[in-house]
Amino acid sequence: MGKRYESLDSTHVDFISNQKLFFVATAMKDGSINLSPKGMDSFRIIDTTRILWLNLTGSGNETATHLQFDKRMTIMFCAFEGKPLILRLYGEARAFHERDSFWKEHIGQFPEIAGSRQLVEMKIKLVQTSCGMGVPLMDYKAERNMLNIWAEKKGTKGLIEYMGLKNANSLDGLPTGIFDEKS
Template identity: 55%
Template sequence: MGKRFEAISEALQEFIAQQKIFFVGTATDTSRVNISPKGMDSLRVLDANRVIWLNVTGSGNETAAHLRTHPRMTIMFAAFEGAPMILRLYGTARAIHNGDAEWAALYAHFPANTGARQIFDMQVELVQTSCGMSIPFFDYVDEREQLNQWAVNKGEQGIRDYWQEKNKLSLDGVPTGIDKVL
């Protein structure tokens, strides 16, 4: 059943590379817990204890706000095909914004994306697997392109205007740090 590891093994790195969706969980000590689904081939394993994921513009910016206060993060993957498994990565993370010294090197790991908002850089401290035997099978059909097209239609200035209006504070009023690139 469940196993704990100090690092992401090569086999688990292969599992991660095959996944089409993952879930990110964050919270401050007093905020709502945020769990967000992510896709779009936006996660990269850099080494056995470090992952990055490209966060694109969306309706909220909870993860960025939470990490400024409490940098803990959990990323979860679930096998929806093949052998059952749930994989969780526990660690601490920080947001990298366009203009930060690391941005260009980290952004180079991803295809260009008009809606790119932050890259989250996570140091993995604990890797945990569990059985996943209750998770149903789902068939992957294709990627949704609506969010990318929305960002392209808004353009760079439209995206920045959206950040100003919708992404500066979390649901609980916690600053997200997006101001530094506005």
């Protein structure tokens, strides 16, 4: 059943590298809890205790808001094919924007994707695995390209306008920091 680790080991890294989908959860002391599915080529393991995730423009920007107030983040992977497994990464994270030097130093690890809005770095405090026997088996067909097409069609100016309308404040009305000065 469930096991705990202080860092990623080679079996965890192999498992993560084969996953097409992961889930990100954040929360503040009060307000809405956010849980979002993520995909595409947006996840990197830096070392056994640190990951990077490229956050793309979406209908909200809860993760960025939450991380300004509470650095806790959980990332979960589930095996939908093969041997059952759930792998969770617990840690503290920070969001970086295009204006930040961290972004400039690390964005090259990802393909160019229209609508990229934050790099999230998480320092892993705990890795936990559990059986995953209740997770259904599903076949992977392909990545969806609709987000790329939408973001490319909007262009830089259109994305900035969209982010101003949809990504500048959280569901709870708090600022996301997307247009703040250099952090």
